[in-house]
Amino acid sequence: MEFTRKNRQLLSRIATNDRHGENSHYFDGWKAYDSNPFHPIHNPDGVIQMGLAENPLCFDLIEKWIRENPDASICTAEGLDKFKDIAIYQDYHGLREFREAVAKFMGRVGGNRVTFDPNRIVMSGGATGANETAIFCLADPGDAFLVPSPYYAGFTRDLRWRTGVEIVPVHCKSSNNFRITRAALEEAYEKAQRSNINIKGVIITNPSNPLGTVLDKETMRSLVSFVTDKKIHLVSDEIYAATVFSSPRFISVAEVMQDMDCNRDLIHIVYSLSKDMGFPGFRVGIVYSFNDDVTNCARKMSSFGLVSSQTQFLLASMLSDDEFVGNFLRESSKRLAKRHHVFTKGLEEVGISTIKSNAGLFFWMDMRPLLKEQTTKAETELWRVIINKVKLNVSPGSSFLCSEPGWFRVCFANMDDKTVEVALDRIREFVLQGKEENNHEADKSQARAQRWRKQNLRLSFSSSRLYDESLMSPHMISPHSPIPHSPLVRART
Amino acid sequence: MAAISKIATGNGHGENSAYFDGWKAYETNPFHPTDRPDGVIQMGLAENQLCFDFIEKWLMEHPEASICTAEGVSKFKETALFQDYHGIPEFRQAVAKFMGKVRGDKVKFDPDRIVMSGGATGAHEMVAFCLADPGEAFLVPTPYYPGFDRDLRWRTGVELVPVVCDSANDFKITIDSLQSAYHKAQEANIKIKGLLITNPSNPLGTFMDKDTLKNIINFVNEKNIHLIGDEIYAATVFMEPEFVSISEVIEEVECNRDLIHIVYSLSKDMGFPGFRVGIVYSYNDTVTSCARKMSSFGLVSSQTQHLIATMLSNDEFIDNFVAESRERLFKRHKYFTWTLSQIGICSLKSNAGLFIWMDLRKLLKEKTFEAEMDLWRVIIDEVKLNVSPGSSFHCHEPGWFRVCFANMDDYSMEIALSRIRNFMVKNNETMVPPRNKLWRRTSLKLSLSRSLSRKMDDFIMSPSIMSPQSPLVQART
Numbered sequence: 001m002e003f004t005r006k007n008r009q010l011l012s013r014i015a016t017n018d019r020h021g022e023n024s025h026y027f028d029g030w031k032a033y034d035s036n037p038f039h040p041i042h043n044p045d046g047v048i049q050m051g052l053a054e055n056p057l058c059f060d061l062i063e064k065w066i067r068e069n070p071d072a073s074i075c076t077a078e079g080l081d082k083f084k085d086i087a088i089y090q091d092y093h094g095l096r097e098f099r100e101a102v103a104k105f106m107g108r109v110g111g112n113r114v115t116f117d118p119n120r121i122v123m124s125g126g127a128t129g130a131n132e133t134a135i136f137c138l139a140d141p142g143d144a145f146l147v148p149s150p151y152y153a154g155f156t157r158d159l160r161w162r163t164g165v166e167i168v169p170v171h172c173k174s175s176n177n178f179r180i181t182r183a184a185l186e187e188a189y190e191k192a193q194r195s196n197i198n199i200k201g202v203i204i205t206n207p208s209n210p211l212g213t214v215l216d217k218e219t220m221r222s223l224v225s226f227v228t229d230k231k232i233h234l235v236s237d238e239i240y241a242a243t244v245f246s247s248p249r250f251i252s253v254a255e256v257m258q259d260m261d262c263n264r265d266l267i268h269i270v271y272s273l274s275k276d277m278g279f280p281g282f283r284v285g286i287v288y289s290f291n292d293d294v295t296n297c298a299r300k301m302s303s304f305g306l307v308s309s310q311t312q313f314l315l316a317s318m319l320s321d322d323e324f325v326g327n328f329l330r331e332s333s334k335r336l337a338k339r340h341h342v343f344t345k346g347l348e349e350v351g352i353s354t355i356k357s358n359a360g361l362f363f364w365m366d367m368r369p370l371l372k373e374q375t376t377k378a379e380t381e382l383w384r385v386i387i388n389k390v391k392l393n394v395s396p397g398s399s400f401l402c403s404e405p406g407w408f409r410v411c412f413a414n415m416d417d418k419t420v421e422v423a424l425d426r427i428r429e430f431v432l433q434g435k436e437e438n439n440h441e442a443d444k445s446q447a448r449a450q451r452w453r454k455q456n457l458r459l460s461f462s463s464s465r466l467y468d469e470s471l472m473s474p475h476m477i478s479p480h481s482p483i484p485h486s487p488l489v490r491a492r493t
Numbered sequence: 494m495a496a497i498s499k500i501a502t503g504n505g506h507g508e509n510s511a512y513f514d515g516w517k518a519y520e521t522n523p524f525h526p527t528d529r530p531d532g533v534i535q536m537g538l539a540e541n542q543l544c545f546d547f548i549e550k551w552l553m554e555h556p557e558a559s560i561c562t563a564e565g566v567s568k569f570k571e572t573a574l575f576q577d578y579h580g581i582p583e584f585r586q587a588v589a590k591f592m593g594k595v596r597g598d599k600v601k602f603d604p605d606r607i608v609m610s611g612g613a614t615g616a617h618e619m620v621a622f623c624l625a626d627p628g629e630a631f632l633v634p635t636p637y638y639p640g641f642d643r644d645l646r647w648r649t650g651v652e653l654v655p656v657v658c659d660s661a662n663d664f665k666i667t668i669d670s671l672q673s674a675y676h677k678a679q680e681a682n683i684k685i686k687g688l689l690i691t692n693p694s695n696p697l698g699t700f701m702d703k704d705t706l707k708n709i710i711n712f713v714n715e716k717n718i719h720l721i722g723d724e725i726y727a728a729t730v731f732m733e734p735e736f737v738s739i740s741e742v743i744e745e746v747e748c749n750r751d752l753i754h755i756v757y758s759l760s761k762d763m764g765f766p767g768f769r770v771g772i773v774y775s776y777n778d779t780v781t782s783c784a785r786k787m788s789s790f791g792l793v794s795s796q797t798q799h800l801i802a803t804m805l806s807n808d809e810f811i812d813n814f815v816a817e818s819r820e821r822l823f824k825r826h827k828y829f830t831w832t833l834s835q836i837g838i839c840s841l842k843s844n845a846g847l848f849i850w851m852d853l854r855k856l857l858k859e860k861t862f863e864a865e866m867d868l869w870r871v872i873i874d875e876v877k878l879n880v881s882p883g884s885s886f887h888c889h890e891p892g893w894f895r896v897c898f899a900n901m902d903d904y905s906m907e908i909a910l911s912r913i914r915n916f917m918v919k920n921n922e923t924m925v926p927p928r929n930k931l932w933r934r935t936s937l938k939l940s941l942s943r944s945l946s947r948k949m950d951d952f953i954m955s956p957s958i959m960s961p962q963s964p965l966v967q968a969r970t
Contacts, residue, residue: 010751011623011779012623013626014622015624015780054574059569059573062573066560066566070561075556075562075800076556076559076561080553083545083548083549087764088542090760125790126789126790126792129611137498138497141627161787162790274576280576281573281574281575282795283791283793283794291497293502297501303611304790308767308793308794310794310796
């Protein structure tokens with residue numbers, strides 16, 4: 001959308017700048033998916049969605065529980081007598097049972113090594129709202145946060161857009177499996193200081209999006225001591241905590257703090273049920289701070305994005321069912337492990353490696369050998385080939401601010417088994433074709449590559465084309481999609 | 494310790510106001526008919542609790558509205574996964590239709606302009622983020638809802654410039670007062686970006702006629718500033734004349750539609766504050782698009798979208814609900830104001846909202862806000878009613894109080910009225926006839942239309958509507 005000068009004067013700077021991050025070319029893949037989404041019967045040649053970090057693998061368990069627990073709903077005969085109380089309940093402390101259930105769930109997800117205090121559970125509009133709230137509480141406009149890369153693309157909007165706070169990436173390298181090193185943190189910190197950028201804290205995502213790895217205890221301790229030394233904050237986004245499906249286990253920052261000398265006022269956790277339970281639509285974001293002032297402030301701010309009391313009520317009931325939760329967590333891990341294994345094995349067979357991961361809903365695929373040259377441009381070209389030729393919407397590493405070209409995040413949990421097979425077949429075919437090509441004369445492969453390039457979606461960086469709302473409107477979404485998976489519109493991907 | 498933000502350490506959240514003392518008194522000693530008959534009665538909460546029986550009946554007849562019933566669980570998964578910030582199409586269509594119905598179907602709302610937010614609280618903040626930069630300001634007629642101080646200013650850095658309205662003309666907004674406030678702001682180098690009106694008004698319970706709205710639209714058009722119309726109480730209009738929305742007036746007046754924005758919610762009209770259904774409806778495409786992106790910070794739970802979509806697309810239910818709600822609000826309002834008038838207490842003539850704007854100026858020791866606070870403390874501590882002092886609404890005249898009447902059952906209302914009566918008698922303020930005579934008085938010496946007197950007879954026969962207490966810190970009051 002072109003912003004006329006008139007609009008710029010009439011509206012705020014926030015409304016007319018790009019900091020919402022949706023003008024990234026990252027969204028082209030979504031567009032391709034939306035206009036041609038895969039369906040096993042209706043559209044078998046369509047684009048398969050592998051850019052969406054969703055966890056739909058355990059809905060059978062959830063639906064069974066729902067049927068067996070009609071009193072969890074305020075709309076059933078069993079729950080109706082609660083309807084009025086719940087419908088009028090707008091206390092920003094949140095339903096006590098909800099907070100207790102969430103605190104208990106968080107504890108279980110961390111292996112019961114830590115007890116979370118229900119009085120520190122503060123609601124927000126999804127993790128999207130939680131991250132923004134945390135920043136509003138901790139930093140002033142112009143301040144900055146260190147964020148190890150590669151990191152979740154949505155941080156660009158969530159941490160920066162309305163807050164005016166900046167992100168300073170801490171680039172991590174494949175040479176050591178993208179570990180966050182003390183040295184890298186120190187270097188990024190010093191560099192920022194020299195440029196007069198006021199670093200207020202560090203944000204980590206653990207388990208990592210997009211890597212799918214967990215931080216080990218040593219790295220966690222190093223982070224905690226780093227922030228304590230520098231007197232800056234540590235925000236740990238633990239939204240994928242229960243997606244850990246094999247060892248090593250997840251270690252929450254809350255656990256690490258327990259046997260360390262550190263300043264607890266600096267430590268804050270962001271959580272959500274969007275990934276662990278598969279409920280992104282319910283907008284259950286949580287800010288959990290060990291700092292009383294931040295807790296109080298965030299709680300007041302939660303008025304801007306409270307969890308619907310109807311949903312609080314449902315989840316209070318569901319998450320306090322110990323047996324169900326135990327069973328769910330075990331089964332979810334099992335199914336994620338299985339799915340992850342099928343994919344990574346399939347990729348190995350054709351010589352594609354991925355970062356060794358044991359968590360998350362995706363893997364971090366190494367396509368560097370397929371790049372024509374080690375540049376972001378080549379990565380983008382390869383990506384367009386993957387979308388248009390292989391017909392898979394994966395996410396290029398550059399959209400995660402990865403400093404090394406050639407890495408792609410590929411989601412594996414958001415589809416059924418049949419679709420997994422199709423996706424793997426397509427990848428196999430593509431890689432084998434690529435190998436064939438390498439055996440041909442150079443000019444023949446060049447010619448084909450050129451043809452492919454011409455067929456590629458012309459990437460337009462102009463915001464007006466990408467953000468043409470009429471294209472993105474629900475009317476344009478393919479009737480084949482079971483759910484209108486509008487691209488940019490994901491609250492979180 | 495590392496500092497936290499200025500926003501976090503400042504007072505922009507507005508909760509340090511004396512206004513909240515009443516809440517504290519209530520929370521430590523809430524009224525309960527049997528357990529705590531001497532407790533404080535909550536009359537500071539603008540909630541609409543009168544029609545839940547109606548809603549509950551509908552829910553029993555429509556199990557498919559829930560994704561947790563046997564009939565609805567097949568939709569559970571796709572709903573739980575749905576996080577598209579456009580919102581569920583059926584939800585937007587149902588809300589657009591409802592908004593139209595509430596405005597007498599005189600105007601149609603476009604579902605594609607319906608943007609979600611975290612309650613009206615989130616909607617206001619979002620609109621401020623879209624329209625103004627830190628340091629810029631909105632004009633807001635007084636008295637106004639105290640939450641605006643937080644919602645529009647706290648995290649946005651935007652300022653509010655009051656447009657003083659006074660009782661001499663029933664607190665109506667005049668173009669003169671708007672012009673005066675605007676120019677004064679200009680002289681002080683404050684950039685005015687827009688005007689925010691709440692229509693129907695909180696705390697007044699009145700709404701603007703078409704001519705006033707036309708003048709206001711001409712004013713913003715002339716100054717090239719935005720008009721934000723908070724119409725959260727639109728369906729609480731319980732008596733004629735009919736409510737006129739900004740959306741209706743812009744069809745009749747030449748104006749730049751890019752300046753017009755409506756904030757709406759289901760918290761008051763339906764009585765669902767817990768469900769956090771806020772709506773931003775802008776006629777400006779850029780604002781709509783920007784607000785939609787921002788809605789990610791406060792989307793409506795898809796579970797709730799599903800419920801609301803089903804409920805609000807049921808035409809018969811909605812028509813009946815709106816009519817029934819109006820009827821019950823009318824009865825409650827009439828009984829309350831009539832009884833008060835018998836005790837010698839006047840209030841601003843109103844026909845909307847969930848509260849009355851009570852005139853206690855003659856009870857003030859002197860015409861000051863200190864005296865108002867003193868009187869207020871007496872009302873809380875001695876009369877044991879949590880009402881809201883006019884100063885908390887930035888009213889420029891001391892002695893006015895907002896008193897909510899729709900958030901309690903009939904019994905609590907009677908207790909509240911008798912406490913007021915006793916207080917007035919004690920203070921020799923009026924010759925108040927004893928209670929039983931009041932009850933027997935069927936021929937009322939009031940100049941009422943016939944339909945009104947029919948309604949009067951009805952409310953004396955009306956069944957009790959039981960409601961639980963709500964001892965809470967409210968997202969919105």
